[in-house]
Amino acid sequence: MEGYIMKPARITNSLFPVFPSFIDKFFEGNLMDMVGQTSTLPAINILDNTDEYVIEVAAPGMSKNDFNITYDNGELTITSEHKGESTEENDRYTRREFNYQAFRRSFNFSEKLVEGDKVEACYKDGILSIKLPKREEMKPKPAREITIS
Numbered sequence: 321m322e323g324y325i326m327k328p329a330r331i332t333n334s335l336f337p338v339f340p341s342f343i344d345k346f347f348e349g350n351l352m353d354m355v356g357q358t359s360t361l362p363a364i365n366i367l368d369n370t371d372e373y374v375i376e377v378a379a380p381g382m383s384k385n386d387f388n389i390t391y392d393n394g395e396l397t398i399t400s401e402h403k404g405e406s407t408e409e410n411d412r413y414t415r416r417e418f419n420y421q422a423f424r425r426s427f428n429f430s431e432k433l434v435e436g437d438k439v440e441a442c443y444k445d446g447i448l449s450i451k452l453p454k455r456e457e458m459k460p461k462p463a464r465e466i467t468i469s
Contacts, residue, residue, distance in 0.1 A: 361423050371459060373434065373452040375427065380446030387448060391439045396427045396450065433458050 367374040377398060379386075388399045401422045408415040434452045441450045 360421075361425065364425065366427075372454055373429070375450040375452070377425075377448040377450075378446065379443075379448050382443075382446075384443040384448075387441075387443065389441050389450060391436050391452075394429045394431045394434070394436070396429065396439070396452065397424065398426075398448070398450070399424045 363378040365374075365376040367376070375396070375398075379400065382400065382402055386400050386402045390397045399422075402420070404419045406417050429452060433454060435455050438453045439450065441448065443449075
């Protein structure tokens, strides 16, 4: 059969049979379709300190104006939209490139844990830091020594 490319037998992932494997998608369609559907989310750290929770979002090359942060009924939502454009001109050609990045992340906290009206955020050196202060009654209490009578 000249000119005919045979598809391999369907490979299933025994651990997660519901999710199609990368190999299945590769042979089922155009690889560029998969590339266009990929999205990258920034790396996020969540710290549980004594007095507060801190969420750190790695977002280099952005500015604080690229972010929108809301806190409503225990749900912290971080959204970002960043558009860029570069133009290079020469005697024989003009090259113009556009890029667009967007993401949305949500985190749920119990209203009993966090003082929602005191949430703060700052952006410095490519890191967006969001501080969610714990309610006083939720902070760990120091150990109390009990005297024996």
